Amino acid sequence: MRLSAEQRRQQILDAALVEFSSVGFEGATVERIAQRVGLTKAGLYAHYASKDAILEALFVTTIFSPSIQSHWQWVEGASLEETVDRFLDMAYSAIGDPQASAIFRLLITESGRSPERLRSWHEHILLPHATRRQAELDECVAKGVIPDNAVSRNFAMATSPVVIALLTQLLFGEELAEQEVARIRSAHREMLLILFARRGN
Known part of the structure; x- marks a missing residue:
């Protein structure tokens, strides 16, 4: 065929x-x-x-794809807890995906070997991805779902525990890291609920 x-x-x-x-x-x-x-x-x-085009396409069509569902997609009537849990489900799903893990490992390895390539990735892949994710947070702020503060204004701050969880799994393997990743996710949830709680709630 x-x-x-x-x-x-x-x-x-x-x-x-x-x-x-x-x-x-x-x-x-x-x-x-x-x-x-x-x-x-x-x-x-x-x-x-x-070969560079193939590598960039691997990043763009998977973990950094513009078509990936919104991480901070707010649903009418959803509580802060539901919104945070939806974000966590999406953000942590890549950690258990072998293909996504392989791509992250490749990104880390190759970025250390070629600073020039990393600058290109940052401009054409990572920055647009972060801009899309930040726009989602900004929309939640505009709708009053979460407050305007240092974390909601900085997507990297809201997401950084996911990176720690990912590195934990890459370093120690899925089986050894499973409980630690679960602890990181639980702490991440508690942190976001505290930081994004609206005053008076």
């Missing part, structure tokens, strides 16, 4: 993640990625212009 262009691109990204995770970005070759999906190098280049 002939694959659509979208299916083929996803197949290439899946193969590239395996290759990058196995030998690192620098050790991976376009030729080996193409071989994994039964393409020639020219066939792969019809979908992605370079």
